[in-house]
Amino acid sequence: MTDIPIIDVSDLRSHRPADRQAVADHLGAACRHFGFFYVTGHGIPVGIATGVFGAAHDLFALPHEAKDALSIKRSSHNRGYVGLAAERLDETAAPDQKEAFNIGLELPADDPEALSGKPFRGVNLWPDLPGWRDSVLAYYDACMALQLDIHRGFALDLGLPEEFFADKMDRPIATLRLLHYPAATTTSDADIGAGQHTDYGNLTILATDGVAGLQVRRRDGVWLDAPHLPGAFVCNIGDCLMRWTNEVYVSTPHRVLRPRQERYSVAFFADANPDALIEVLPGCVAPGDAPRYAPILCGDYLTQRLTATYDHLKAGS
Structure with a gap:
């Protein structure tokens, strides 16, 4: 079992307002007190989830040269392959022992925003694998x-119009990240799979393959295992939503320990449109108090955070 809340979100799609509000209340409680929750009743077919894990296995099994040809260094829009030890989420620790592949919002090459070079608006890099893109x-x-459903729940909990986030997340900086953690070679291997960190954006939807590794830091500092629950996703809020809510919702540090057998996971980072203004919501500021954060565009905020991740690694290399 787990201390992390488990929330059935199927009623977010109910026609009855009371049903949707009940789910929103559970989401709000989880975001205020834990920052993490499991989601069931999400409506994502098993076959689609199985397919993306098959795609991850095929991608990471490619020769290094084929993966390097799709390197994130070839994109200025956070898309493509990230090699082993190329990131350090915890700047005080060793580089992360994982490799990854990022896919962003799929845009045609002639999309005006892609042609203009707007940040986070580039084209995806695709491996030459049959059926992989689909x-x-x-x-x-x-x-x-799913993330739009959950954001409707957030809006209801925060006392906002139910569709408050809809026009701020209709062309979002939403990144699908396939992750592979090679197995530790010895039982004394102290390397970390992914260092302690909080996520940068609004909402993360994580699927895991059953291999242990993810840990969540409770408010009292105790690290808890986040076990795999078949058919469920692990979700957490990120720093951008914490900023938006003036810390009514609080993001939670987490990490991935180096697994004893190889581990695959798939993370979907649901962040707002690049031009969405992240401005403290009026209902999240007590009368007479000032907001904790100044307004900032989502694209600018995420650029700052991603740049810091890679600059820390360069400084320590």
């Missing part, structure tokens, strides 16, 4: 629908 985009689209 499998990944099917999962991406399913997560897009």
